[in-house]
Amino acid sequence: MSDLVIEARDLTKRYGQATAVNGISFTVEKGEIFGLLGPNGAGKTTTILMMLGLTEVSGGSVSVMGYDPARQPLQVKRLVGYLPDTVGFYDYMTAADNLRYTAALIGIEPKERDKRIASALDRVGLADVGTKHVGAFSRGMRQRLGLAEILMKDVQIAILDEPTSGLDPHATAELLETIRSLKHDGVAVLLSSHLLDRVQSICDRVALFNAGKIALIGTVPQLASQVLGGGYHVEVEADGVGLEQKLGAVPGVRQVESVGPGRFRLLAEGDVRPQAAAAVVNAGGSLRRLSFDEPSLDTIYNRYFQTHGGHPGDHHGAQNAA
Amino acid sequence: MAGTRAIIMERKMQREGSPWRGLSVVFFRELFDHLTSVRMLVLQFLVLLFGAAVVYFAAEQIRNTTAEDPFLFMRLFAPPGQTLLSFVLVLSILVPIIAIGLGFDSVNGEYNRRTMSRILSQPIYRDALLFGKFLAGLATLTIALVTLWLLVIGFGLLRLGIPPSGEEIGRLLVFLVVTIAYAGVWLALAMLFSIFFRSTATAALVSLGLWLFLALLWPALAQLFGEMISPQDIRFAALGLPTPDTLAWQQGLSRISPGTLYGEAVVAMLNPDAQSMTTLLAQFQGRIQTPLPLDQSIIQAWPQMVSLIAGMIVLFVIGYVAFQRQEVRA
Numbered sequence: 001m002s003d004l005v006i007e008a009r010d011l012t013k014r015y016g017q018a019t020a021v022n023g024i025s026f027t028v029e030k031g032e033i034f035g036l037l038g039p040n041g042a043g044k045t046t047t048i049l050m051m052l053g054l055t056e057v058s059g060g061s062v063s064v065m066g067y068d069p070a071r072q073p074l075q076v077k078r079l080v081g082y083l084p085d086t087v088g089f090y091d092y093m094t095a096a097d098n099l100r101y102t103a104a105l106i107g108i109e110p111k112e113r114d115k116r117i118a119s120a121l122d123r124v125g126l127a128d129v130g131t132k133h134v135g136a137f138s139r140g141m142r143q144r145l146g147l148a149e150i151l152m153k154d155v156q157i158a159i160l161d162e163p164t165s166g167l168d169p170h171a172t173a174e175l176l177e178t179i180r181s182l183k184h185d186g187v188a189v190l191l192s193s194h195l196l197d198r199v200q201s202i203c204d205r206v207a208l209f210n211a212g213k214i215a216l217i218g219t220v221p222q223l224a225s226q227v228l229g230g231g232y233h234v235e236v237e238a239d240g241v242g243l244e245q246k247l248g249a250v251p252g253v254r255q256v257e258s259v260g261p262g263r264f265r266l267l268a269e270g271d272v273r274p275q276a277a278a279a280v281v282n283a284g285g286s287l288r289r290l291s292f293d294e295p296s297l298d299t300i301y302n303r304y305f306q307t308h309g310g311h312p313g314d315h316h317g318a319q320n321a322a
Numbered sequence: 323m324a325g326t327r328a329i330i331m332e333r334k335m336q337r338e339g340s341p342w343r344g345l346s347v348v349f350f351r352e353l354f355d356h357l358t359s360v361r362m363l364v365l366q367f368l369v370l371l372f373g374a375a376v377v378y379f380a381a382e383q384i385r386n387t388t389a390e391d392p393f394l395f396m397r398l399f400a401p402p403g404q405t406l407l408s409f410v411l412v413l414s415i416l417v418p419i420i421a422i423g424l425g426f427d428s429v430n431g432e433y434n435r436r437t438m439s440r441i442l443s444q445p446i447y448r449d450a451l452l453f454g455k456f457l458a459g460l461a462t463l464t465i466a467l468v469t470l471w472l473l474v475i476g477f478g479l480l481r482l483g484i485p486p487s488g489e490e491i492g493r494l495l496v497f498l499v500v501t502i503a504y505a506g507v508w509l510a511l512a513m514l515f516s517i518f519f520r521s522t523a524t525a526a527l528v529s530l531g532l533w534l535f536l537a538l539l540w541p542a543l544a545q546l547f548g549e550m551i552s553p554q555d556i557r558f559a560a561l562g563l564p565t566p567d568t569l570a571w572q573q574g575l576s577r578i579s580p581g582t583l584y585g586e587a588v589v590a591m592l593n594p595d596a597q598s599m600t601t602l603l604a605q606f607q608g609r610i611q612t613p614l615p616l617d618q619s620i621i622q623a624w625p626q627m628v629s630l631i632a633g634m635i636v637l638f639v640i641g642y643v644a645f646q647r648q649e650v651r652a
Contacts, residue, residue, distance in 0.1 A: 045651060052443055054650045074339035074445045082443035088436025104347040105444040146440070 003030045005157050005188045006051065010060030013046050020046045022212040023060060028157075028188050033179070035199045036192040037297070038209030044192040045085060047209075048159055051190075052082055065156055078106070081150030085161040087142055091135035095126060095145055098134055102149055120152035121145075124178055140171030147178050158182055160191040164198050176202050196297035208301060215304060224295035225269060227304050233293040234266040235259075236276055240285020250275045262288075337447075344446030348454025349461075356424060356462040365420045366466055370473075372412045377474050380409065381481045392613070393594065395486035396493060398478045400592040409474065410588050413501060414581055415537070418508040420466065422529045424459045425512030427522040429645065434522065439650045452645050456513060456638060463505040471498050492616050497591045500623065503630040504584040508533070510637035517641045517648065536579040544579075548572030580630060587626035590619050 006028040013021040021043040028034045036044045049055040051062055053069030053076055062069060069076045089098045099117045108116060121130045124144040129137075137145065143163060150158050160179070164172045180202060182189055193199045199206070200220055208216040208223070216223050224232070236247065239262050247264055248256045252275070255267040266276060273290050280287045356362050380401045384394060391397065400410045429452070432438040442448060471494070479485065486494070511532070515525040548571035555565040576582045594613035614622070 049439075049650060054439065054442055071336070072338045074343065074447070077443055077445040080443070082440070084436065084439040084443070086436055087440055089440075090435065090437060101347070101351055102441075102444055104351075105344045105441065105446055107343075107445070149440070 004028070005030050006062070006064050006190065008047070008051070008060070008062040011047065011050060011057065011062050012059035013043070013050060013055065014058040019212055021050070024207075024209075024212075024214045025060075026207050026214060026217060028190055030156075030188055031183060031186045032204045033183050033189045033191070033202055035203035035206035036190065036209060037194070037196055037199060037206050037301075038192075038215075039194055042209035043212040044209055045161055048082075048161055048190070048192060051159065052077065052080060079156045081153045081155040081158045083143070083146040083150060083158070083160045083163055085165070086139075087146040089134040089137075089142060089145060092133060094131050095121065095134055095137070095148075096130040098145070099149055099152055103152060106153055108152075116152045116154070117148075120148040123151055123181070124148045125174065138171075140167050140175070143167065143171070143175060144178070147175070151182075155187060157188045157190065160189065162193055163191055164193065164195060172198060196301055200297045206297070208304065210305070215308070216300075220294065220297060220300070221270075223297075223300050227300045227307075228295055232268045232270060232272070232295065234268055234272055234276055235289070235291045235293070236264045236266065236280065236287070237262055237289035238264075238280045238285045238287045240280060240283050243280060243283055243285050246279045246283045247276060250279050339445075339447070341447040341449035342453075343450060344444070345450040345454050345457075348446075348451055349458050352428075352455050352458030353461055356458060357465070361423055362462065362466075365416075365423050369412075369416050369420065369466070369470060372416060373409055373470060373474065374477075376407050376409050376412050377477055378481075379407075381478065384482060392487070393490060393493075394484060395478055395482065395490045396592050398474060398482070399494065399497065400588065410592065414504070414584055414588075417463075417467075417501060417505045418533045418537075418581075419530075421459070421463060421505045421508035422512040422526065422533065424462060425509045426516055426526040426529050428455045428459065428513050429516040429641075430520050430522050430525055431516070433520060442650055448646055449642075452513075452642055456509065459509045459513070460502070460506055463509065464502050467498065467501055467505065489616050493591050493594070493619065496620060496623070497588060500584065500587045500591065500627055500630065503627060503634060504580060506634040507580045507630055507637065510634045510641065514637050514641040514644075517645045537581050540579045541576055541582065544576035545572050547575050577626075577629070580633060583626040583629050583633075587623040587630070590623035590626070594619050 004027050006026075008027070009025050010023045011021055011025070012019065012023050024043075024047065026034075036047065038044055046055065050057050051064055051069055053073035057070055064076045065079050067075045067079075089095075090101075093101070096117055099120065100113060103113045103117065118127070118130070121127045124147050126141065126144055126148060129141070134142070134145065147160075147163075158179075163175055163179070167175065176198070179189055179191070191199065191203075203220070205217070205219050206223070207214045216226065218226070221232075236243075244256050244258055244264060247253060247266060250266075250268075250272055252269045252272045253266050254269065257265040257267075259265050266272065271292060273292055277287055277290055377398055380398050383401060384397050398409065400408050427434075432441065441451065475486065475494070508529075512525070512529045515529050516522070519525040519528065548568055552565070552567040552571045554568055558565040577586075594615075
């Protein structure tokens with residue numbers, strides 16, 4: 001329990017008649033990467049702003065490191081780093097000067113300031129452009145500078161709003177790498193995104209947002225078994241007699257499908273590769289290939305909205321108060 | 323019981339920590355920005371150019387007069403008689419432009435650069451950001467005006483070859499303070515619009531539009547409205563005198579414009595021998611010595627000075643409340 005860094009209970013935000021966030025509850029643990037996923041306008045950014053005390057809470061409660069963001073925003077903001085959606089900097093100032101200003105606002109000692117800025121810029125790979133004006137920076141560089149600010153701040157929680165949107169694959173990979181290194185430092189990372197496949201690779205747990213509510217919450221395999229019922233695909237390529245029956249008898253396997261000569265596709269409740277391999281070998285078959293597909297968030301997401309009515313796309317703008 | 327509970331609730335609702343945290347950081351950065359910005363340089367150059375021309379002609383005029391004048395030095399700022407252009411007039415036009423130029427993008431600019439949510443996610447309150455911005459703007463204007471004021475006095479010393487008297491210095495100092503307050507009103511107004519409008523262009527246009535309206539149209543409209551509210555009395559009109567009631571309304575209405583207030587305060591300070599209606603009457607009866615002594619001039623200009631400062635505070639507070647309640651997301 002003591003490892004919980006964020007605890008939201010029945011958190012609600014209303015803008016006049018519209019309800020942007022409708023009674024959501026979740027927790028984030030120390031050193032965990034938690035994903036807030038969902039279409040635009042599902043209430044992700046509003047949730048983040050409530051956690052930072054930047055917008056008032058209409059109902060429910062949220063506690064960040066044991067503090068109430070609405071009443072003790074300074075304590076919360078000292079421990080939380082925030083990278084807004086499309087972060088902006090003062091273009092006419094250098095990257096280092098931008099960080100120097102933030103460092104002064106945070107209250108970092110002048111002696112320590114430059115040291116921390118240099119090491120933060122180094123970690124995000126901007127050390128050689130620290131003295132350049134931010135006006136010339138690309139989008140990816142700005143996002144990295146935003147992360148450098150969080151690194152410099154030395155926070156317990158990093159909240160990243162759509163950190164990878166609009167970045168090319170290379171820049172995305174670099175950014176995700178830095179986010180992973182934050183986790184290694186014991187920082188809890190909360191990130192929002194509508195790009196599911198990118199996020200899947202780094203998130204420990206995710207919450208799927210839909211129309212201001214959390215539709216699903218848990219680890220990706222948990223969601224998969226919840227929504228898809230099983231959801232692990234194991235592909236076996238092997239020669240032998242009667243393999244289909246043998247594979248079907250492996251515990252945990254729900255279905256075996258023959259997809260070609262000597263090729264089988266198993267739908268399983270977990271990773272059954274060792275058992276499948278043993279089954280093939282015991283049957284006297286020769287195993288040529290064994291592959292394992294983790295269910296993709298995209299599949300889970302689409303299936304969820306197919307079965308629960310409505311499509312993620314239907315909610316565009318309707319709940320978006322901004 | 324209910325009262326105690328209300329107090330407890332209130333204490334619980336209070337936010338913790340000082341609202342001034344980070345104020346000096348914001349203040350010094352904004353000040354540095356203003357002082358190094360090209361915009362400020364251009365505005366300052368504009369004032370210097372106009373000011374230099376006007377003061378030069380005023381000085382030439384003073385050199386040609388031989389009549390005895392106890393306030394010779396002050397004529398540099400406000401030449402006697404109906405001079406078309408005086409330094410004071412140039413200031414009353416250019417100061418609002420500088421103030422609007424400094425303030426029109428102070429808040430919405432942060433939103434447009436998308437720096438607002440990043441800055442506000444640092445451990446400071448919004449109060450510090452807004453106060454820092456306003457005080458930095460006011461400090462910039464003060465620096466600019468004091469520099470200009472010193473330049474004119476220096477020029478006067480060189481060109482006229484006479485030092486200003488102690489009383490003249492006192493009057494000029496009060497004039498400087500009034501000018502800064504006048505600038506503060508326009509700065510607060512520009513910042514108010516920069517909070518209300520997300521587009522900097524809209525904020526600039528509305529500020530300048532309102533300034534033009536108040537400076538050019540309002541004096542005439544105030545006359546018109548004054549007569550509509552309280553029509554001329556035929557008895558006074560027959561004597562060729564203004565009706566006191568109508569005049570009071572007209573004056574009251576025209577004082578909505580900060581320019582009018584500034585003009586009245588400046589005339590009271592710099593033209594001690596020019597009189598308002600009441601003093602004219604009293605002088606006629608031989609009750610008042612002419613010219614007015616310094617303290618009496620200050621008393622005369624006092625309501626206008628207080629009104630300007632109050633106007634600045636009221637405008638700032640309206641903006642402050644609006645900013646506190648504003649949504650951070652762009």
